[in-house]
Amino acid sequence: MNKKDLKNSLNQIKPDPYLETRLNAKIQSHSVNSTVKSRKLTVSTAVLCAAIIVLSVSAGIGLQNIPHDTTNVSLSNNYAPETASVDVSQPSSDLVEILNSQKESANETGNYVAYSVPTIETNYYHKQVLLVNGKDIAPEYYVNFDKTKNYTLLPFTAILEELGATTQWQTETTAVITLNGAKYNLDAEKCTLKADGSDVNLLVALENEEELPGNIPMFTIYDGEFVLDNYTTQGALKALGFKHKVTVNYDKEIATIQ
Amino acid sequence: MDKNTDFKTIYNKYGEMLYRIAFVYLGNQDDTEDILQDVFVTLLHNTPKFNNDEHEKAWLIRTTQNKCINLLKSPNRKNTDIDDIQIQADDDSKDLHIDIIKQVIALPEKYKSAVILYYYNDYSVTEIAKILKISKSAVKMRLKRSRELLKIQLEDYNNE
Numbered sequence: 243m244n245k246k247d248l249k250n251s252l253n254q255i256k257p258d259p260y261l262e263t264r265l266n267a268k269i270q271s272h273s274v275n276s277t278v279k280s281r282k283l284t285v286s287t288a289v290l291c292a293a294i295i296v297l298s299v300s301a302g303i304g305l306q307n308i309p310h311d312t313t314n315v316s317l318s319n320n321y322a323p324e325t326a327s328v329d330v331s332q333p334s335s336d337l338v339e340i341l342n343s344q345k346e347s348a349n350e351t352g353n354y355v356a357y358s359v360p361t362i363e364t365n366y367y368h369k370q371v372l373l374v375n376g377k378d379i380a381p382e383y384y385v386n387f388d389k390t391k392n393y394t395l396l397p398f399t400a401i402l403e404e405l406g407a408t409t410q411w412q413t414e415t416t417a418v419i420t421l422n423g424a425k426y427n428l429d430a431e432k433c434t435l436k437a438d439g440s441d442v443n444l445l446v447a448l449e450n451e452e453e454l455p456g457n458i459p460m461f462t463i464y465d466g467e468f469v470l471d472n473y474t475t476q477g478a479l480k481a482l483g484f485k486h487k488v489t490v491n492y493d494k495e496i497a498t499i500q
Numbered sequence: 501m502d503k504n505t506d507f508k509t510i511y512n513k514y515g516e517m518l519y520r521i522a523f524v525y526l527g528n529q530d531d532t533e534d535i536l537q538d539v540f541v542t543l544l545h546n547t548p549k550f551n552n553d554e555h556e557k558a559w560l561i562r563t564t565q566n567k568c569i570n571l572l573k574s575p576n577r578k579n580t581d582i583d584d585i586q587i588q589a590d591d592d593s594k595d596l597h598i599d600i601i602k603q604v605i606a607l608p609e610k611y612k613s614a615v616i617l618y619y620y621n622d623y624s625v626t627e628i629a630k631i632l633k634i635s636k637s638a639v640k641m642r643l644k645r646s647r648e649l650l651k652i653q654l655e656d657y658n659n660e
Contacts, residue, residue, distance in 0.1 A: 243600065243650060245619055251600035252620040257519040262511050268537050269507055381542050381563045411635025466610060466634040
């Protein structure tokens, strides 16, 4: 096989002509869904607050104390000149049912139970976030949140580049990192970062920080990137003169370097 | 410019290239479309600031690659049977094309982007190094190993 054969074969991999239309529709739909979800959240919060207020009031004054006399209210406007009569003295049957069920729950548990909070659907894709000075670079890089082992692997050189460094890879595993005019030699295989002419390894976790099991840096080379655990990254940033704090929210899978 | 126009402009520029990269990683149309959708949603939602077209292209390639790798790592993903691959070849050498594509799909993940960018998109080693943010020697090494693997496997095919 020569280069032309390979190119011709790769040329056969083509999206069908309707993919653009399908993707566009899906993306538009996603935008609408995001807006609807946002509105749902707002409405749900409002409903929840209203329910709590209603419950509090009903618990305080009791349903039996609500007066049962009928009051007629006249509604009119320019478009509907007819007069309508609405009975507002009586709670709707639905509301009474809800309140009663809440009161029953309260009697059983001794606490008032609010409506269950609607679950907000997560996006269809798994969204990890790595914020470096407020910019999310996770989509471009390998990030791995390991909740069970309590550490997160972060793309070390990419983070440094976001903070102003430049990386020149010499081999697949060694690079020279330039930061503020100073040069540092990174050996991704040995997990060492040393200032030019120095033997001190800067890739160590801080002593006062929560430490990794065995205090051994966790690192790997993944698809050409050097990824390093968050504790050692924090230590290295401090050693390089940064005041940034590395924080990780494992549940939401958000790492922040600020 | 609204998001609709943004999408069309970017899709016309990079859609086919990103589709090809994702397909070589994932080996099936459904996953490929999902990844492309994900990439474009990320782009339009996050609206990252790009210095120039090259920066934008590199971001899209790396993001596509990264999302494919994440999907491949996902425990919920079903393994794709490599025999099920469908392509829209319209010449007599369809079987050969399919076999070559299968060989590319079977390459180790880290080699795939370099192979496509070099052999299909005609990028130089230097350009690929910039896009993938790896050293030139790493690009050369990946291409060399890919060549070795493809050659050996295609020789096996020819011997069958």
